Amino acid sequence: MSKRPASERIQDFREVDQGLSAEEAVAEAARCLQCKKPKCVEGCPVTIDIPGFLADVAAGNFREAARTIKQDNMLPAICGRVCPQETQCEGVCILGIKDKPVSIGSLERFVADWEYDHGVELPEVAPSTGKRVAVVGSGPAGLTAAAELARAGHSVTIFESLHEAGGVLTYGIPSFRLPKDVVAREIEQVLALGVDLKLNHLVGRSVSVDELLAFDAVVLGTGAGLPYFMGIEGDNLNGVYSANEYLTRVNLMHADRFPDFDTPVVRASRVAVVGAGNVAMDAARVARRLGARVFLIYRRREEDFPARAAEIENAKEEGIEFLTCANPVRILGGPTVTGIECVRMEMCEPDQSGRPTPRPIEGSTFSLDVDAVIEAIGQGPNPLLIHLIPGLAIGRKGNVEVDGEGKTSLSGVYAAGDVATGAATVIWAMGAAKQAAQRAARAIDRMLEES
Amino acid sequence: MTELYAIARATEIADKIFEFWITAPHVARHARAGQFVVLRIDEHGERIPLTISAVEGDLVRVVFMAVGKTTTQLSSLGAGDAIRDVAGPLGKPSEIEQYGTCMVIGGGVGIACTPIIAQELKRAGNKVIGVIGARNESLLILEDELRAVCNELVVCTDDGSKGFHGFPADILKQRLAEDTLDAVWIIGPAIMMKITSGATRPYGVKTFVSLNPIMVDGTGMCGSCRVTVGGETKFACVDGPEFDAHEVDFDELMQRQRIYTAQEQESMGRYHEHTCRCGEGGARHE
Ligand SMILES: Cc1cc2nc3c(=O)[nH]c(=O)nc-3n(C[C@H](O)[C@H](O)[C@H](O)COP(=O)(O)OP(=O)(O)OC[C@H]3O[C@@H](n4cnc5c(N)ncnc54)[C@H](O)[C@@H]3O)c2cc1C
Ligand SMILES: Cc1cc2nc3c(=O)[nH]c(=O)nc-3n(C[C@H](O)[C@H](O)[C@H](O)COP(=O)(O)OP(=O)(O)OC[C@H]3O[C@@H](n4cnc5c(N)ncnc54)[C@H](O)[C@@H]3O)c2cc1C
Ligand code: FES
Numbered sequence: 128m129s130k131r132p133a134s135e136r137i138q139d140f141r142e143v144d145q146g147l148s149a150e151e152a153v154a155e156a157a158r159c160l161q162c163k164k165p166k167c168v169e170g171c172p173v174t175i176d177i178p179g180f181l182a183d184v185a186a187g188n189f190r191e192a193a194r195t196i197k198q199d200n201m202l203p204a205i206c207g208r209v210c211p212q213e214t215q216c217e218g219v220c221i222l223g224i225k226d227k228p229v230s231i232g233s234l235e236r237f238v239a240d241w242e243y244d245h246g247v248e249l250p251e252v253a254p255s256t257g258k259r260v261a262v263v264g265s266g267p268a269g270l271t272a273a274a275e276l277a278r279a280g281h282s283v284t285i286f287e288s289l290h291e292a293g294g295v296l297t298y299g300i301p302s303f304r305l306p307k308d309v310v311a312r313e314i315e316q317v318l319a320l321g322v323d324l325k326l327n328h329l330v331g332r333s334v335s336v337d338e339l340l341a342f343d344a345v346v347l348g349t350g351a352g353l354p355y356f357m358g359i360e361g362d363n364l365n366g367v368y369s370a371n372e373y374l375t376r377v378n379l380m381h382a383d384r385f386p387d388f389d390t391p392v393v394r395a396s397r398v399a400v401v402g403a404g405n406v407a408m409d410a411a412r413v414a415r416r417l418g419a420r421v422f423l424i425y426r427r428r429e430e431d432f433p434a435r436a437a438e439i440e441n442a443k444e445e446g447i448e449f450l451t452c453a454n455p456v457r458i459l460g461g462p463t464v465t466g467i468e469c470v471r472m473e474m475c476e477p478d479q480s481g482r483p484t485p486r487p488i489e490g491s492t493f494s495l496d497v498d499a500v501i502e503a504i505g506q507g508p509n510p511l512l513i514h515l516i517p518g519l520a521i522g523r524k525g526n527v528e529v530d531g532e533g534k535t536s537l538s539g540v541y542a543a544g545d546v547a548t549g550a551a552t553v554i555w556a557m558g559a560a561k562q563a564a565q566r567a568a569r570a571i572d573r574m575l576e577e578s
Numbered sequence: 579m580t581e582l583y584a585i586a587r588a589t590e591i592a593d594k595i596f597e598f599w600i601t602a603p604h605v606a607r608h609a610r611a612g613q614f615v616v617l618r619i620d621e622h623g624e625r626i627p628l629t630i631s632a633v634e635g636d637l638v639r640v641v642f643m644a645v646g647k648t649t650t651q652l653s654s655l656g657a658g659d660a661i662r663d664v665a666g667p668l669g670k671p672s673e674i675e676q677y678g679t680c681m682v683i684g685g686g687v688g689i690a691c692t693p694i695i696a697q698e699l700k701r702a703g704n705k706v707i708g709v710i711g712a713r714n715e716s717l718l719i720l721e722d723e724l725r726a727v728c729n730e731l732v733v734c735t736d737d738g739s740k741g742f743h744g745f746p747a748d749i750l751k752q753r754l755a756e757d758t759l760d761a762v763w764i765i766g767p768a769i770m771m772k773i774t775s776g777a778t779r780p781y782g783v784k785t786f787v788s789l790n791p792i793m794v795d796g797t798g799m800c801g802s803c804r805v806t807v808g809g810e811t812k813f814a815c816v817d818g819p820e821f822d823a824h825e826v827d828f829d830e831l832m833q834r835q836r837i838y839t840a841q842e843q844e845s846m847g848r849y850h851e852h853t854c855r856c857g858e859g860g861a862r863h864e
Contacts, residue, residue, distance in 0.1 A: 289795060290663040327665035333666065371801065372801055386845045387622065389623050
């Protein structure tokens with residue numbers, strides 16, 4: 128897949144990866160060995176029939192390929208762009224042992240984009256059951272659950288507190304990785320199944336818990352949007368952001384186009400981003416596009432970065448400077464940020480996960496001049512609604528407790544995605560949502576049989 | 579999917595202070611004293627929080643002062659126009675209990691938030707004293723409405739053009755010395771809340787203030803609205819907006835309100851230029 132040169136792409140927010148041409152796609156798909164026991168399918172959280180769709184692509188039958196993928200994945204144009212394929216399907220591809228694995232992600236994306244350009248086929252919708260289902264949140268979990276339940280013939284309402292649907296896909300992941308029209312068109316496909324979307328509705332406030340529980344089934348997909356802060360001196364200075372705020376201002380509110388759009392964001396010349404996950408990479412690359420020199424600070428080594436390999440590579444190409452084995456101890460300034468003080472870390476004996484434990488080196492503090500700090504150190508499950516529902520079991524990490532199929536401690540209430548697992552991935556949210564929706568549909572079927 | 583929220587009535591009730599009744603059934607249904615909405619005028623708009631100052635059927639009232647780009651643009655709209663997005667009710671409702679004697683103080687446009695609180699306090703069996711203050715008589719708003727839901731109303735003006743010549747804080751100090759007050763609400767500009775709430779501290783009287791930091795989502799997902807209360811970071815949009823005044827770090831609040839001063843001025847300047855060029859008011863991004 129061809130990428131735009133870094134010097135060009137840091138000037139705008141257009142997509143970095145340019146996708147495959149039809150010829151490239153056919154050739155790439157033909158590399159698949161069509162294994163008898165395909166490891167890639169095992170590696171896929173929603174078990175897409177990968178050899179099946181690759182065979183379709185290799186034969187030039189893109190329409191059939193789209194049908195094959197959509198049996199298991201309603202949002203392929205999104206997943207093809209943001210899934211961590213290197214730890215999933217592509218990570219276990221046999222070809223990867225000696226050579227490069229098949230670019231399954233790029234091919235999934237190719238097929239989804241091809242289908243969009245050539246007319247989307249909607250899945251069949253079962254006759255109406257007259258049962259009402261509420262889905263809370265319109266991120267990947269909510270959208271998947273809604274699609275699944277609508278196809279089963281239930282009348283589905285999604286409640287979303289923001290003014291746009293999509294959850295992290297809309298407010299979090301920047302358009303240079305996931306263009307917003309791609310998100311919008313996949314959402315439209317879900318709505319085309321007859322799903323009712325109610326924006327600006329914060330459940331727990333605009334919709335009471337009693338009203339919510341009056342639905343025949345409820346799926347909670349409220350995500351993990353609660354940003355954590357470091358809790359160090361200077362945390363609340365002007366110019367210190369959570370990654371969520373920084374990304375929301377730009378992705379959802381378009382602060383990059385201020386004053387054409389009304390929402391501002393601090394235009395810093397030197398930015399420190401703390402953390403090294405996907406969220407940190409996104410924040411750093413956004414700051415870079417807003418013209419800043421960007422330092423990414425992480426307490427471990429580069430090989431320990433939790434972000435996707437491709438995004439670390441992209442960030443590097445775009446000139447993000449990595450400051451590894453450093454941990455912030457204080458943000459300097461007042462009222463506005465002027466710098467960040469860090470301590471150097473040394474790597475000591477490995478912890479349970481096998482990663483070395485970082486420990487501060489005494490007397491090694493140093494400071495870096497910056498005029499904005501973006502904290503990307505993690506997020507927790509959105510606490511608001513789940514704490515208002517009496518009897519809903521909540522785990523130690525603030526997540527809703529579910530069984531293997533997404534059922535919560537309350538009858539008729541299911542949960543899926545980041546609210547149940549803590550911050551995870553798009554595809555895990557979708558996989559879990561599909562299971563939860565199927566479980567809910569079975570429960571409704573029993574209700575229908577009994578009545 | 580494109581739901582718009584129609585403005586049913588729009589009135590300028592004092593210089594640059596506007597009262598809008600907006601059709602928003604999902605907000606009206608559950609709105610309580612102390613809560614707010616976040617609205618976005620159009621596709622290019624910013625999300626701004628405004629307190630819910632009354633509810634009538636499907637209508638929600640907001641009262642706002644035109645201070646910058648968004649509020650000025652909003653003020654150019656009228657009955658029949660529509661707002662792109664209205665989310666709410668947001669935030670925790672006021673802690674309404676049977677306290678005994680309560681004082682509800684409103685300063686400037688903050689007066690708009692007082693009748694709904696006074697009304698709920700009275701309904702809960704409290705004796706309610708209302709105190710409102712503004713720079714001069716012409717800026718006093720909702721006086722009759724508040725009087726109707728209080729046992730007593732004291733009006734103050736900074737210049738003495740009406741009622742008591744001085745600040746609500748002076749009335750508060752007087753009453754604290756004379757009677758017992760069991761709970762006090764103070765709503766107004768941050769500096770006024772800081773100074774006024776200082777008066778109740780020595781008496782240990784429970785005092786609530788409604789904080790107005792800069793917000794984005796208003797649902798607890800960004801931390802833009804973080805404030806320090808009792809030494810801890812809180813998100814005003816979900817943990818508040820009302821907090822125990824004696825625990826609030828007002829200086830930090832005021833400092834954080836100024837993060838975007840330069841951009842706000844740029845935005846306002848551009849808006850003025852635009853509206854002048856396009857003739858009379860109401861220039862909306864299309
Ligand atoms: C910046 C960033 C980059 C990421 N990059 C990747 C990536 O490259 N690949 C990947 O696989 N994963 C990535 N992730 C993780 C992935 O986005 C999440 O795991 C996924 O979005 C979780 O989906 P969800 O549906 O559970 O929640 P979310 O996407 O968080 O959606 C939850 C929705 O619920 C709404 N909501 C919350 N409470 C309420 C309520 N009470 N009433 C109404 N609505 C409510 C929220 O507004 C939100 O729209 C990234 C995350 C972030 C933040
Ligand atoms: C919970 C809450 C309730 C409020 N209720 C009312 C009300 O009932 N009536 C009223 O007149 N005002 C109210 N405000 C303040 C109101 O939101 C701001 O006046 C408005 O956002 C200013 O926008 P602007 O573009 O017109 O002005 P700007 O020129 O952008 O800003 C003027 C000042 O308003 C503040 N402000 C700017 N943007 C925001 C934002 N997104 N969120 C919060 N504050 C901001 C800043 O401190 C700034 O100094 C409330 C604020 C909060 C947080
Ligand atoms: S406004 Fe975003 S968390 Fe409060």
